[in-house]
Amino acid sequence: MLPPLPKLERPWIASRAEAERRLAAFLPRAGRDYAAQRNFDRGPAERANVSVLSPYVRHRVLTEAELLAAVLERHSPSGAEKFISEIFWRTYWKGWLETHPAAWTRYRAALDERLTELAASPARRRTYADAMAGSTGFDAFDSWSRELVGTNYLHNHARMWFASIWIFTLGLPWELGADFFMRHLLDGDPASNTLSWRWVAGLQTRGKSYRATRDNIGRYTGGRFALARPLAAVAPALDEPSIPIRALPALPTAVGAEATLFVLHDDDLHGDLADLPPGVRGVCALRATACRSPLAVSAAVAAFEDALAGESVRRIADAGSAVDLGLISADEGSEPGGAGGAQAAGRALCAAAAACGATRIVVAFAPVGPVREAIDSLRPIAVAGGATCVEIARRYDAVSWPAATRGFFNLRSRIPAILAELGIGSG
Ligand SMILES: Cc1cc2nc3c(=O)[nH]c(=O)nc-3n(C[C@H](O)[C@H](O)[C@H](O)COP(=O)(O)OP(=O)(O)OC[C@H]3O[C@@H](n4cnc5c(N)ncnc54)[C@H](O)[C@@H]3O)c2cc1C
Structure with a gap:
């Protein structure tokens, strides 16, 4: 027990x-x-x-x-x-x-492969299930696993130790661990999460991995754990072909004044009301929690993101005397991020623009990740439906x-x- x-x-x-x-x-x-x-x-x-x-x-x-x-x-x-x-x-x-967007797309493709491979490997499947259930017998690791699932947060040091033990002691693929985090962390982020897991694995700073040690864990957890089972004594860095580089995408920080439907999303809910485009007539938020993973995302994460998005839409609508057009799901009626979801979301955006008398849709800039993918799929549908779509970036990011x-x-x-x-x- x-x-x-x-x-x-x-x-x-x-x-x-x-x-x-x-x-x-x-x-x-x-x-x-x-x-x-x-x-x-x-x-x-x-x-x-x-x-x-x-x-x-x-x-x-x-x-x-x-x-x-x-x-x-x-x-x-x-x-x-x-x-x-x-x-x-x-x-x-x-x-x-x-x-370096390939670090994300490679991770997504490799994750699908690792999940498929589980079917042919009962031993790995068992270790994977034990790791997520917090029943590996490594007491600190098990405690963090249950803390992650139960509280949807982990301390930074625990994330480092956890990822290191997942990869080097349990011998599990890093992509499965990164996905476990993405499904349960309220702050699950395509950049911070993927690149931190890559860093622990020795892919991000090539050849330099992170090895969790008994002494370090004991010291920084105040002796809360027995740490009786030995951890991996070595952490050989993983390797891969180098990640191609592309130019930074355009980051326009201003748009002209026009009747606007402003679209928020999980990557930017504009809590600060700063950098809003001029002429906002209506506001809505594109919701993409399910696009975080091919597996089911924690209900607590979905509820948190829904509530935050709903509140942000209300606040911006109130501040600008604009119409609150609610939440639009990027993954409704199909698999996450699939074509059916994009069709429905693209049409819903056109309808929202019409409902508030907007002549264009301005989307908060979405960085690489599931929301970007959802926007890229629904945009042609919104444009085919007669909408003009532009994006607006934050000065902070552009600088x-x-x-x-x-x-x-x-x-x-x-x-x-x-x-x-x-x-x-x-x-
Ligand atoms: C394997 C692994 C996975 C991670 N996955 C995520 C993730 O999905 N989302 C996420 O936001 N962070 C992630 N981090 C980074 C870091 O662990 C968290 O940002 C931090 O623990 C959040 O707690 P805090 O707000 O109390 O941080 P604080 O220490 O109070 O830091 C303040 C803020 O700075 C930023 N920050 C702090 N440390 C880091 C860091 N190492 N990398 C990036 N940003 C940082 C966060 O926005 C944080 O809220 C990951 C780290 C590791 C090692």
């Missing part, structure tokens, strides 16, 4: 107000305290050493720019250096994937992503210039 799941420090509430409350509570600790304490995973009941804001930041109910501005209002750039740099890790992964094509440390060295260009932290 497995022990009961520990309780979260605070339950997840899907709203902008909750994100603001969490930010306000965390801000005093975002400076040197964060730098000193962030690596400790003291369990779900004790998360005060990290912000636990990722479910909100990932959906841009709270934006990176807002976080940076808030932290720099409270702390000096040097005092908050670590927290700022972690926010830029998110920016880095997003920007990097824009110029930061060009610095994310090389290593993280290149981006990190440009943080002061990026902040200055964006006018963040300048008083």
